[in-house]
Amino acid sequence: MLGFGLVGTARAQSAAWVALRTPGHFAMIRHALAPGTFDPPGFKVEDCSTQRNLSAEGRAQAVRIGEMFRANGIVAAKLYSSQWCRCLETARLMALGDVTPDARLNSFAQNRERAERQTAALRPWLAAFDLGQPTVLVTHQVVISAIAGTSTSSGEIVVLRRERDERPTVQGRIETS
Numbered sequence: 001m002l003g004f005g006l007v008g009t010a011r012a013q014s015a016a017w018v019a020l021r022t023p024g025h026f027a028m029i030r031h032a033l034a035p036g037t038f039d040p041p042g043f044k045v046e047d048c049s050t051q052r053n054l055s056a057e058g059r060a061q062a063v064r065i066g067e068m069f070r071a072n073g074i075v076a077a078k079l080y081s082s083q084w085c086r087c088l089e090t091a092r093l094m095a096l097g098d099v100t101p102d103a104r105l106n107s108f109a110q111n112r113e114r115a116e117r118q119t120a121a122l123r124p125w126l127a128a129f130d131l132g133q134p135t136v137l138v139t140h141q142v143v144i145s146a147i148a149g150t151s152t153s154s155g156e157i158v159v160l161r162r163e164r165d166e167r168p169t170v171q172g173r174i175e176t177s
Helices: 002-020 056-071 085-094 112-128 141-148
Strands: 025-030 078-081 099-101 135-139 157-161 169-174
Touching (some): 002 025, 002 157, 002 169, 025 141, 078 085, 085 135, 141 157
Parallel strands (some): 025 135, 078 099
16 A cells, blocks of 8 residues: 555656646745754844754755756756755755845744735745746745645745735645655
8 A cells, every 4th residue: 555655646746846847836945954943042144153054964955855856857947045044055055056045035933923924025026926947945834834835844845836816826745855
């Protein structure tokens, strides 16, 4: 019975890659493995020494994510990232192109009152993207949950289709661990 589940998962992931290569779709990726939860007191977005950062396993996972993109026909992408160091490092290690940091992708896990305002700013930004080429957003669990309505594991890719109402729909998920 386990074999059937693996085949179904492989098919679903294959369909997600096909969708991502199709105009009108984009990917949201939770940053690669960064042990712990939340950032320590005194966190500063511009100072990586004050943040949770990728572990050696997380850095290897980020490289593998980039390899998965290339193995599935995506050798370059428009990359946007949260300003958090673990997201920027994930995006850079994927090696799919230049990375553009954007505060709209930042975490609001420790500042929930910002969630509604930030999500409201993120939706029209996503709606305005030129999605003629693969577009990848490296961000945090809370941001993906707010946009996609789903939770993710570290490094997981959620493929979304842009809809007219600024509420993208999930087209597939790709595990990377």
